[in-house]
Amino acid sequence: MAVLHRALCTWFICLIFLILLVLQLDERTRWSWFIVFIPMWIYDSILILYLLFNMITHCKNGHDGSLRTMKRKIWCFVCIVLKLTAQIMLCLKLENNDRSIYIPLYYVMIPIWIILAISTVDIFFTLISNRSA
Template sequence: MALLHRALVAWFVALVFLVLLVLQLDHRTQWSWFLVLVPVWFWDCLIIVLLALHIFSQYFSQDLRSRPWYFCRRLVTLMSPILLKITFQCLLCNRLDSPSSGIALYYLFIPLWLLLLAAIVKLTRILVPVCRE
């Protein structure tokens, strides 16, 4: 998928999501929050498919078959943030649809906190070089 196509799809998905969000927040509709987040989940599924195609094309084009742990680590490293985001979205939709569901806010935000912690660690490792003497 070309860069222009990805940008157009991203803008369209963001526009549809924001329209659905505004309609839901203004109480113009009585839709489920799962339905409001469908464009975001569509985007996440598209990203997962593109990442999987990229990883498997690298696996078959290079000699990564001799290093299977590198392949597995790369797959987990690239897929886990999106899966944490989807988990957070599902928990949030469940909480918003039924506030008496019994899910505490602490447990609701655990996937988001893990995602932010992993992003901070990754950026710190990139920005702060390790002195190896």
């Protein structure tokens, strides 16, 4: 049942974010972009807390001899932090239309590109190791 609750929570938060995004893009509201992204930041903070709790319990209990699961948790944590970085930079770019702080779009997208590149390598090695096993 916990999986169903997590899925419903994820879809609900995504729905709220998309509604706020559509309202902002249609110019029906004059909110800050930081307000529009609040549902995503709430979701990311829940994920970070969940991962930190799992890492702490993993270290306290010493579940397995290999560090593969811990490496996976650390990788997920790094991805969430990179995603948060990209969101904050995107909000800064969208907020500063008057060019007081100019951030080129390719700087905003660097964290996303890092996530995509490392995920591609990770998936490739996972497929190779599963095929040989």
